[in-house]
Ligand SMILES: Nc1ncnc2c1ncn2[C@@H]1O[C@H](COP(=O)(O)OP(=O)(O)O)[C@@H](O)[C@H]1O
């Protein structure tokens with residue numbers, strides 16, 4: 001079961017501020033502008049989706065917000081601290097699961113978590129308690145002493161989530177957390193995320209190009225297209241804004257500049273084209 | 281300080297677990313120095329072409345081969361770093377509030393343990409071959425320190441290269457390109473005094489030379505340090521400090 005004793009150790013918001021706020025945030029790679037003057041506001045406690053096709057700039061955005069990548073220009077505050085001038089303060093308040101599978105396959109699940117506990121400065125006893133909570137919460141208790149290279153994709157993702165939440169971050173960044181997972185594993189990850197928000201009040205910024213995921217999880221969305229925000233809003237609003245019977249796929253096709261799936265079926269293409277026509 | 285130790289320990293602990301769990305790399309790395317000592321050393325000792333003062337040739341190259349195996353096992357450390365980058369492990373380290381200096385120093389320190397395993401192998405082989413090794417505990421301690429320091433230098437150097445080239449292929453090329461010249465432009469298998477002038481100058485800019493010089497004064501009976509331990513350690517510690525400084529600056533760029 002989910003322990004409630006650690007809840008008050010989450011770094012909570014001051015209500016008048018945003019969990020994430022960016023101003024004209026920009027990143028160039030040579031002549032390519034991967035993120036182009038993005039202004040975003042994410043409230044505390046919400047699950048915010050950053051959508052976009054491959055190469056839209058989602059990962060670049062997350063890397064800047066998690067202090068891994070310095071912006072070319074513009075600014076951003078995460079948890080009330082500037083990502084450039086106070087990166088250490090930001091790091092203490094965030095958790096991050098990268099697009100890559102970042103758990104160390106040569107270590108056991110427990111050892112991976114132990115490394116995180118130490119890097120985040122949890123004392124031994126507190127660390128142990130939180131590790132067993134986290135394993136329990138993610139349904140990994142029985143696999144804790146197995147090498148991670150024997151885990152399934154879904155188990156690795158859950159382990160990474162466990163690692164990212166160990167220090168009770170106020171804000172969690174997840175870069176395509178369910179990519180490559182089978183539907184069952186995806187639903188498990190979604191359930192864990194919703195639980196995390198409910199039990200720990202975490203703010204979550206998630207990137208995806210999966211519309212079902214966006215609709216299912218996100219309170220608010222921003223759709224990126226070639227480094228710019230093409231639209232923001234709640235999933236329902238975005239659908240309603242297009243047409244009465246628009247689906248999230250229609251929304252994506254309209255704002256992200258292309259259809260989601262490379263192997264889009266003929267029927268889908270026809271529907272997307274119809275949408276485009278309707279919108280004239 | 282306490283925090284630095286804790287964070288460094290976190291990195292070292294992980295590296296040690298992996299080392300113990302999968303020692304194949306260590307075993308394979310131990311074979312090369314074995315060949316150098318058993319084959320090359322013995323043959324050249326019979327030829328008597330290289331004058332090495334009071335110590336015999338086999339004893340002379342024992343510290344040299346120790347330093348060489350430290351260099352070879354540490355210089356490819358960067359491959360592991362690039363591997364961690366491709367996996368996203370580096371990213372996970374870097375989003376944590378741990379000091380960058382702890383992360384880099386932890387890596388360098390862990391490399392020291394690989395060096396120590398090389399040392400144990402070479403000591404065993406040398407003893408079997410009747411090389412007169414000094415077994416005074418204080419001397420052994422000093423050798424351990426030198427081995428850790430030498431491993432730290434080359435591992436940090438390797439980490440810097442990894443941060444610059446960022447891909448495995450380019451790294452392998454550069455690693456290959458660097459190690460042999462570093463080995464031959466050193467006093468590992470012949471004394472500095474036998475070198476032509478230009479090579480002597482190159483050797484003086486080679487950190488390996490100072491590691492070997494210190495080891496030669498420490499490891500074997502009757503061995504002497506040409507530059508003196510003061511110079512050897514001053515040079516090595518300075519180089520290590522500079523390399524650490526650069527590595528701490530560059531390591532975060534791995535996640536970009
Ligand atoms: N380190 C980098 N160097 C050069 N170009 C990059 C780098 N990272 C990303 N890009 C480019 O920036 C654009 C956005 O990439 P990314 O943020 O990864 O997109 P997404 O995560 O939305 O798929 C892409 O065109 C990508 O090729």
Ligand SMILES: [Mg+2]
Pocket residue numbers: 058059060099175176
């Ligand atoms: Mg991406």
